[in-house]
Amino acid sequence: MASGKIRSTRRLRSWMVEQVSSGKYPGLIWDNDAKTMFRIPWKHGGKQDFRSEVDGAIFKAWAVFKGKLSEGGRADPASWKTRLRVALNKSPEFREEPERSQLEISEPYKVYRLVPINEQDIEEEEEEEEVVKVKQMKEVTTSLPFTMEIEESVLTVQLDQVDQPSDILKSPRTQDSFHVLVKYMGEEVLKRGVMGSDVRIAYLPSSPVPPTPMVSGFPRIPLPDPPSTLTSSPGIGPQFQALSTLLPFLEKGVILTTTGIGVYAKHYCQGQVFWTGPHSATAGPHKMNHAVEPVRLFDREAFRMELDHFRRYGGDPPQCGFTLYFSDTEDPSSKLIIIQ
Numbered sequence: 071m072a073s074g075k076i077r078s079t080r081r082l083r084s085w086m087v088e089q090v091s092s093g094k095y096p097g098l099i100w101d102n103d104a105k106t107m108f109r110i111p112w113k114h115g116g117k118q119d120f121r122s123e124v125d126g127a128i129f130k131a132w133a134v135f136k137g138k139l140s141e142g143g144r145a146d147p148a149s150w151k152t153r154l155r156v157a158l159n160k161s162p163e164f165r166e167e168p169e170r171s172q173l174e175i176s177e178p179y180k181v182y183r184l185v186p187i188n189e190q191d192i193e194e195e196e197e198e199e200e201v202v203k204v205k206q207m208k209e210v211t212t213s214l215p216f217t218m219e220i221e222e223s224v225l226t227v228q229l230d231q232v233d234q235p236s237d238i239l240k241s242p243r244t245q246d247s248f249h250v251l252v253k254y255m256g257e258e259v260l261k262r263g264v265m266g267s268d269v270r271i272a273y274l275p276s277s278p279v280p281p282t283p284m285v286s287g288f289p290r291i292p293l294p295d296p297p298s299t300l301t302s303s304p305g306i307g308p309q310f311q312a313l314s315t316l317l318p319f320l321e322k323g324v325i326l327t328t329t330g331i332g333v334y335a336k337h338y339c340q341g342q343v344f345w346t347g348p349h350s351a352t353a354g355p356h357k358m359n360h361a362v363e364p365v366r367l368f369d370r371e372a373f374r375m376e377l378d379h380f381r382r383y384g385g386d387p388p389q390c391g392f393t394l395y396f397s398d399t400e401d402p403s404s405k406l407i408i409i410q
Contacts, residue, residue: 082157082158082161082163082164083161083163083164083184085132085135086108086158086164087184089128089131090105090108091105094127095111095127095128095131096111096124096125096127097109097110097111097125097177097179098110098111098128101170101181106183106184107167107170107181107182107183107184108181108182108184109179109180109181110128110179110180110181110182111125111128111177111178111179112171112173112178112179112180113125113177113178114178114372114375114376120147120351125147126147126150126151128154129147129150129151129153129154130147130150132150132153132154132157133149133150133153136153138153145351146366147351148332148349148366148369148371148372149331149366151371152331152371155371158182162185162190163184163185163187163190164182164183164184164185165182165183165185166180166181166182166183167181167182167183173375174379246265246266246267246328247263247264247265247266248263248264248269248326249262249263250262250263250264250269250271250291250409251409252293252294252407252409253407253409254296254297254300254313254407255300255306255309255310255313257297257299257300259294259296259297260291260293260294262291264289264291266289267327267328267329268289268325268326268327268328269289269290269291269325269326270289270290270291270323270324270325270326271290271291271293271320271323271324271326271409272290272291272292272293272320272321272322272323272324273292273293273317273318273319273320273321273323274290274292274293274321275295275317275318275321290323293317293320293407293409295317296310296313296314296317300313313407316407317407322337322338323337323338324336324337324338324343324394325337325338326367327364330370331366331369331370331371332349332366332367332368332369332370332371333366333367333368333392334364334365334366334367335358335364335365335367335394336364336365337358337394343357343358343394343395344356344357344358344394344395345358345365345367345392345393345394345395346392346393346395347367347368347391347392347393348368348372348373348388348389348390348391348392349368349369349372349373355393355395358394367392367394368390368392373388373390376388376389
Protein backbone atom coordinates (compact mmCIF):
# COMPACT_ATOMS: atom_id res chain seq x y z
CA MET A 71 0.00 0.00 0.00
CA ALA A 72 1.13 3.56 -0.69
CA SER A 73 1.00 4.67 2.92
CA GLY A 74 3.27 1.79 3.94
CA LYS A 75 5.84 2.77 1.32
CA ILE A 76 5.89 6.38 2.49
CA ARG A 77 6.55 5.30 6.07
CA SER A 78 9.38 3.06 4.83
CA THR A 79 11.15 5.75 2.83
CA ARG A 80 10.71 8.69 5.19
CA ARG A 81 13.27 7.11 7.47
CA LEU A 82 15.84 7.58 4.68
CA ARG A 83 14.71 11.15 4.02
CA SER A 84 14.94 12.25 7.65
CA TRP A 85 18.28 10.48 8.05
CA MET A 86 19.74 12.06 4.91
CA VAL A 87 18.55 15.56 5.81
CA GLU A 88 20.14 15.15 9.23
CA GLN A 89 23.47 14.03 7.72
CA VAL A 90 23.59 16.88 5.18
CA SER A 91 22.80 19.43 7.89
CA SER A 92 25.39 18.00 10.29
CA GLY A 93 28.41 19.06 8.23
CA LYS A 94 30.26 15.91 9.34
CA TYR A 95 30.91 14.54 5.87
CA PRO A 96 33.23 16.34 3.41
CA GLY A 97 31.40 17.15 0.18
CA LEU A 98 27.93 16.35 1.54
CA ILE A 99 26.36 19.81 1.42
CA TRP A 100 23.19 21.62 0.37
CA ASP A 101 23.17 22.64 -3.30
CA ASN A 102 20.71 25.52 -2.97
CA ASP A 103 19.65 28.07 -0.36
CA ALA A 104 16.18 26.54 -0.05
CA LYS A 105 17.79 23.27 1.09
CA THR A 106 15.73 21.21 -1.30
CA MET A 107 18.75 19.79 -3.15
CA PHE A 108 22.01 18.38 -1.84
CA ARG A 109 25.38 17.24 -3.19
CA ILE A 110 26.74 13.83 -2.31
CA PRO A 111 30.40 12.95 -3.02
CA TRP A 112 30.71 10.36 -5.80
CA LYS A 113 34.38 9.57 -6.25
CA HIS A 114 35.17 6.28 -7.99
CA GLY A 115 36.47 3.67 -5.56
CA GLY A 116 39.15 2.60 -8.03
CA LYS A 117 40.84 6.02 -8.14
CA GLN A 118 44.31 6.23 -6.62
CA ASP A 119 43.29 9.19 -4.45
CA PHE A 120 40.14 7.50 -3.14
CA ARG A 121 40.04 7.64 0.66
CA SER A 122 37.63 5.13 2.10
CA GLU A 123 37.13 6.91 5.43
CA VAL A 124 36.55 10.27 3.71
CA ASP A 125 35.09 9.72 0.24
CA GLY A 126 33.11 6.69 1.39
CA ALA A 127 32.12 8.00 4.83
CA ILE A 128 28.47 8.78 4.08
CA PHE A 129 27.97 5.40 2.42
CA LYS A 130 29.52 3.64 5.40
CA ALA A 131 27.27 5.65 7.73
CA TRP A 132 24.19 4.38 5.88
CA ALA A 133 25.42 0.79 6.18
CA VAL A 134 25.89 1.32 9.93
CA PHE A 135 22.44 2.89 10.25
CA LYS A 136 20.86 -0.07 8.46
CA GLY A 137 22.79 -2.58 10.55
CA LYS A 138 24.65 -3.94 7.52
CA LEU A 139 28.17 -3.31 8.77
CA SER A 140 29.49 -6.18 10.83
CA GLU A 141 31.98 -5.31 13.56
CA GLY A 142 35.46 -6.24 12.45
CA GLY A 143 34.20 -7.09 8.96
CA ARG A 144 36.06 -6.36 5.72
CA ALA A 145 35.82 -2.76 4.49
CA ASP A 146 33.71 -2.73 1.33
CA PRO A 147 33.18 0.86 0.12
CA ALA A 148 31.67 -0.33 -3.18
CA SER A 149 28.90 -2.26 -1.38
CA TRP A 150 28.23 0.66 0.95
CA LYS A 151 27.89 2.99 -2.02
CA THR A 152 25.62 0.57 -3.86
CA ARG A 153 23.27 0.29 -0.88
CA LEU A 154 22.77 4.03 -0.57
CA ARG A 155 22.54 4.57 -4.33
CA VAL A 156 19.85 1.90 -4.61
CA ALA A 157 17.97 3.34 -1.64
CA LEU A 158 18.03 6.88 -3.07
CA ASN A 159 17.02 5.79 -6.56
CA LYS A 160 14.17 3.60 -5.32
CA SER A 161 12.74 6.11 -2.88
CA PRO A 162 10.00 8.37 -4.33
CA GLU A 163 11.21 11.12 -1.99
CA PHE A 164 14.48 11.64 -3.87
CA ARG A 165 15.19 12.47 -7.48
CA GLU A 166 18.61 12.65 -9.07
CA GLU A 167 19.38 15.90 -10.91
CA PRO A 168 21.97 14.88 -13.56
CA GLU A 169 22.26 18.37 -15.05
CA ARG A 170 23.53 19.71 -11.71
CA SER A 171 25.87 16.80 -11.00
CA GLN A 172 29.61 17.04 -11.67
CA LEU A 173 31.20 13.63 -12.25
CA GLU A 174 34.27 14.60 -14.28
CA ILE A 175 36.01 16.85 -11.75
CA SER A 176 38.65 15.92 -9.17
CA GLU A 177 36.05 15.80 -6.39
CA PRO A 178 32.96 14.51 -8.25
CA TYR A 179 29.48 14.67 -6.80
CA LYS A 180 25.87 13.89 -7.62
CA VAL A 181 22.92 16.13 -6.83
CA TYR A 182 19.62 14.81 -5.47
CA ARG A 183 16.40 16.75 -4.91
CA LEU A 184 13.99 16.25 -2.04
CA VAL A 185 10.70 15.58 -3.81
CA PRO A 186 7.56 17.17 -2.28
CA ILE A 187 4.90 14.65 -1.35
CA ASN A 188 2.45 15.89 -3.99
CA GLU A 189 5.02 15.06 -6.72
CA GLN A 190 5.89 11.60 -5.50
CA ASP A 191 5.06 8.47 -7.46
CA ILE A 192 4.39 5.83 -4.82
CA GLU A 193 4.59 2.19 -5.82
CA GLU A 194 5.49 -1.13 -4.29
CA GLU A 195 9.21 -1.82 -4.63
CA GLU A 196 11.81 -4.26 -3.34
CA GLU A 197 13.65 -3.38 -0.17
CA GLU A 198 17.16 -2.22 -1.00
CA GLU A 199 18.62 -5.05 1.04
CA GLU A 200 17.25 -7.54 -1.49
CA VAL A 201 19.06 -5.80 -4.34
CA VAL A 202 22.49 -6.28 -2.84
CA LYS A 203 22.16 -9.93 -1.86
CA VAL A 204 24.72 -12.26 -3.41
CA LYS A 205 23.73 -15.65 -4.76
CA GLN A 206 24.85 -18.45 -2.50
CA MET A 207 27.73 -20.52 -3.80
CA LYS A 208 27.43 -24.22 -3.03
CA GLU A 209 30.59 -26.19 -2.46
CA VAL A 210 30.97 -29.51 -4.21
CA THR A 211 32.64 -31.76 -1.68
CA THR A 212 35.34 -34.17 -2.74
CA SER A 213 36.90 -37.16 -1.05
CA LEU A 214 40.41 -36.33 -2.18
CA PRO A 215 42.96 -35.63 0.58
CA PHE A 216 45.20 -32.58 0.18
CA THR A 217 48.46 -32.81 2.10
CA MET A 218 51.08 -31.39 -0.27
CA GLU A 219 52.48 -27.86 0.05
CA ILE A 220 51.12 -25.42 -2.50
CA GLU A 221 53.28 -23.42 -4.85
CA GLU A 222 51.71 -20.45 -6.61
CA SER A 223 49.53 -19.92 -9.63
CA VAL A 224 47.85 -16.89 -11.11
CA LEU A 225 44.26 -16.78 -12.27
CA THR A 226 43.12 -13.89 -14.46
CA VAL A 227 39.58 -13.90 -15.82
CA GLN A 228 38.06 -11.36 -18.14
CA LEU A 229 34.41 -10.82 -18.90
CA ASP A 230 33.54 -11.20 -22.57
CA GLN A 231 31.74 -7.84 -22.54
CA VAL A 232 34.98 -5.85 -22.66
CA ASP A 233 35.62 -6.95 -26.25
CA GLN A 234 32.94 -4.65 -27.68
CA PRO A 235 32.40 -1.75 -25.26
CA SER A 236 30.11 0.07 -27.68
CA ASP A 237 27.57 -2.73 -27.41
CA ILE A 238 27.74 -3.17 -23.65
CA LEU A 239 24.75 -2.46 -21.48
CA LYS A 240 22.36 -1.79 -24.36
CA SER A 241 20.03 -4.29 -22.77
CA PRO A 242 19.73 -5.41 -19.14
CA ARG A 243 19.39 -8.96 -20.50
CA THR A 244 22.93 -9.07 -21.90
CA GLN A 245 24.26 -12.61 -21.46
CA ASP A 246 27.22 -12.94 -19.12
CA SER A 247 30.20 -14.95 -20.31
CA PHE A 248 33.80 -15.69 -19.41
CA HIS A 249 36.76 -16.02 -21.78
CA VAL A 250 39.57 -18.00 -20.23
CA LEU A 251 43.14 -18.41 -21.53
CA VAL A 252 45.38 -20.82 -19.62
CA LYS A 253 49.17 -20.66 -19.71
CA TYR A 254 51.60 -23.00 -17.98
CA MET A 255 55.04 -21.45 -17.48
CA GLY A 256 54.25 -18.94 -20.23
CA GLU A 257 53.01 -21.47 -22.80
CA GLU A 258 49.35 -21.45 -23.84
CA VAL A 259 47.68 -24.77 -23.06
CA LEU A 260 43.95 -23.99 -23.13
CA LYS A 261 41.57 -21.35 -24.45
CA ARG A 262 37.87 -21.57 -23.77
CA GLY A 263 34.73 -19.45 -23.47
CA VAL A 264 31.78 -20.19 -21.21
CA MET A 265 28.34 -18.64 -21.57
CA GLY A 266 26.52 -18.13 -18.31
CA SER A 267 26.86 -16.47 -14.94
CA ASP A 268 28.81 -19.16 -13.06
CA VAL A 269 31.90 -21.26 -13.67
CA ARG A 270 34.20 -23.54 -11.71
CA ILE A 271 37.87 -23.58 -12.76
CA ALA A 272 39.58 -26.69 -11.45
CA TYR A 273 42.20 -29.30 -12.24
CA LEU A 274 40.78 -32.57 -13.54
CA PRO A 275 43.51 -35.24 -13.47
CA SER A 276 43.59 -37.82 -16.23
CA SER A 277 42.10 -41.07 -14.95
CA PRO A 278 40.51 -44.23 -16.38
CA VAL A 279 37.66 -43.69 -13.91
CA PRO A 280 34.95 -41.28 -15.18
CA PRO A 281 34.81 -38.02 -13.21
CA THR A 282 32.18 -37.58 -10.53
CA PRO A 283 29.09 -35.82 -11.92
CA MET A 284 28.84 -32.17 -11.00
CA VAL A 285 26.13 -31.80 -8.40
CA SER A 286 26.51 -28.04 -8.11
CA GLY A 287 25.41 -27.17 -11.63
CA PHE A 288 28.43 -24.93 -12.24
CA PRO A 289 29.99 -25.33 -15.70
CA ARG A 290 33.56 -26.55 -15.30
CA ILE A 291 36.70 -25.49 -17.11
CA PRO A 292 39.20 -28.32 -16.51
CA LEU A 293 42.86 -27.40 -16.20
CA PRO A 294 44.84 -29.92 -18.29
CA ASP A 295 47.93 -31.90 -17.39
CA PRO A 296 51.21 -30.16 -18.32
CA PRO A 297 52.19 -30.90 -21.94
CA SER A 298 55.47 -32.70 -22.54
CA THR A 299 56.70 -29.77 -24.66
CA LEU A 300 57.31 -27.81 -21.46
CA THR A 301 60.25 -30.05 -20.58
CA SER A 302 62.15 -29.31 -23.80
CA SER A 303 63.74 -26.08 -22.52
CA PRO A 304 67.03 -26.50 -20.60
CA GLY A 305 66.90 -25.90 -16.87
CA ILE A 306 63.12 -26.08 -16.78
CA GLY A 307 62.98 -29.25 -14.69
CA PRO A 308 62.48 -27.67 -11.24
CA GLN A 309 59.68 -25.41 -12.52
CA PHE A 310 57.99 -28.29 -14.29
CA GLN A 311 58.12 -30.35 -11.12
CA ALA A 312 56.67 -27.45 -9.13
CA LEU A 313 53.86 -27.11 -11.68
CA SER A 314 53.08 -30.83 -11.49
CA THR A 315 53.03 -30.59 -7.71
CA LEU A 316 50.73 -27.57 -7.76
CA LEU A 317 47.97 -28.88 -10.01
CA PRO A 318 46.49 -31.52 -7.65
CA PHE A 319 45.76 -28.73 -5.18
CA LEU A 320 43.42 -27.15 -7.72
CA GLU A 321 41.03 -30.11 -7.87
CA LYS A 322 38.53 -28.32 -5.62
CA GLY A 323 38.94 -25.27 -7.80
CA VAL A 324 37.66 -21.73 -7.72
CA ILE A 325 34.04 -20.76 -8.31
CA LEU A 326 33.21 -17.50 -10.08
CA THR A 327 29.65 -16.22 -10.11
CA THR A 328 28.04 -13.06 -11.48
CA THR A 329 25.15 -11.07 -10.04
CA GLY A 330 23.58 -7.70 -10.75
CA ILE A 331 26.18 -6.19 -8.44
CA GLY A 332 29.33 -7.73 -9.90
CA VAL A 333 31.51 -10.84 -10.14
CA TYR A 334 32.28 -12.80 -6.99
CA ALA A 335 34.80 -15.54 -6.25
CA LYS A 336 35.08 -18.25 -3.65
CA HIS A 337 37.94 -20.71 -3.41
CA TYR A 338 38.12 -24.18 -1.92
CA CYS A 339 41.84 -24.79 -2.42
CA GLN A 340 44.38 -25.27 0.34
CA GLY A 341 46.83 -22.48 1.03
CA GLN A 342 46.88 -18.71 0.54
CA VAL A 343 44.81 -16.96 -2.12
CA PHE A 344 45.22 -13.30 -3.11
CA TRP A 345 43.47 -11.18 -5.72
CA THR A 346 43.71 -7.92 -7.62
CA GLY A 347 41.00 -6.21 -9.64
CA PRO A 348 40.18 -2.97 -11.47
CA HIS A 349 37.70 -1.66 -8.89
CA SER A 350 39.40 -2.28 -5.55
CA ALA A 351 40.17 0.78 -3.45
CA THR A 352 43.87 -0.14 -3.30
CA ALA A 353 46.19 -1.85 -5.76
CA GLY A 354 46.51 -5.09 -3.80
CA PRO A 355 47.07 -7.96 -3.88
CA HIS A 356 44.36 -8.60 -1.29
CA LYS A 357 44.15 -11.75 0.77
CA MET A 358 41.08 -13.94 0.22
CA ASN A 359 40.08 -15.97 3.23
CA HIS A 360 39.22 -19.62 2.72
CA ALA A 361 35.58 -20.78 2.77
CA VAL A 362 34.07 -17.53 4.03
CA GLU A 363 31.83 -15.01 2.27
CA PRO A 364 32.44 -14.64 -1.49
CA VAL A 365 34.76 -11.78 -2.47
CA ARG A 366 33.67 -9.26 -5.09
CA LEU A 367 36.32 -8.97 -7.80
CA PHE A 368 34.43 -6.85 -10.33
CA ASP A 369 31.94 -4.02 -9.71
CA ARG A 370 29.25 -3.45 -12.34
CA GLU A 371 28.41 0.04 -11.15
CA ALA A 372 32.03 1.16 -11.38
CA PHE A 373 32.27 -0.42 -14.82
CA ARG A 374 29.15 1.43 -15.99
CA MET A 375 30.63 4.73 -14.87
CA GLU A 376 33.90 4.00 -16.66
CA LEU A 377 32.02 2.89 -19.76
CA ASP A 378 29.97 6.08 -19.80
CA HIS A 379 33.18 8.12 -19.58
CA PHE A 380 34.70 6.06 -22.40
CA ARG A 381 31.68 6.61 -24.65
CA ARG A 382 31.66 10.34 -24.02
CA TYR A 383 35.34 11.16 -24.08
CA GLY A 384 37.16 8.16 -25.56
CA GLY A 385 40.50 7.03 -24.20
CA ASP A 386 41.24 3.59 -22.81
CA PRO A 387 38.27 1.20 -22.62
CA PRO A 388 37.15 0.07 -19.16
CA GLN A 389 38.93 -2.93 -17.70
CA CYS A 390 37.15 -6.14 -16.74
CA GLY A 391 40.09 -8.38 -15.92
CA PHE A 392 41.01 -9.58 -12.45
CA THR A 393 43.70 -11.85 -11.08
CA LEU A 394 43.83 -14.51 -8.40
CA TYR A 395 47.13 -15.69 -6.91
CA PHE A 396 47.48 -19.12 -5.32
CA SER A 397 50.40 -19.58 -2.91
CA ASP A 398 51.56 -21.25 0.27
CA THR A 399 53.26 -18.05 1.44
CA GLU A 400 52.46 -14.36 1.86
CA ASP A 401 54.70 -13.55 -1.14
CA PRO A 402 52.89 -14.28 -4.42
CA SER A 403 55.83 -13.88 -6.80
CA SER A 404 56.14 -17.14 -8.76
CA LYS A 405 53.63 -17.45 -11.60
CA LEU A 406 53.57 -21.08 -12.68
CA ILE A 407 50.01 -20.93 -14.00
CA ILE A 408 48.37 -17.89 -15.56
CA ILE A 409 44.71 -17.94 -16.54
CA GLN A 410 43.53 -14.86 -18.43
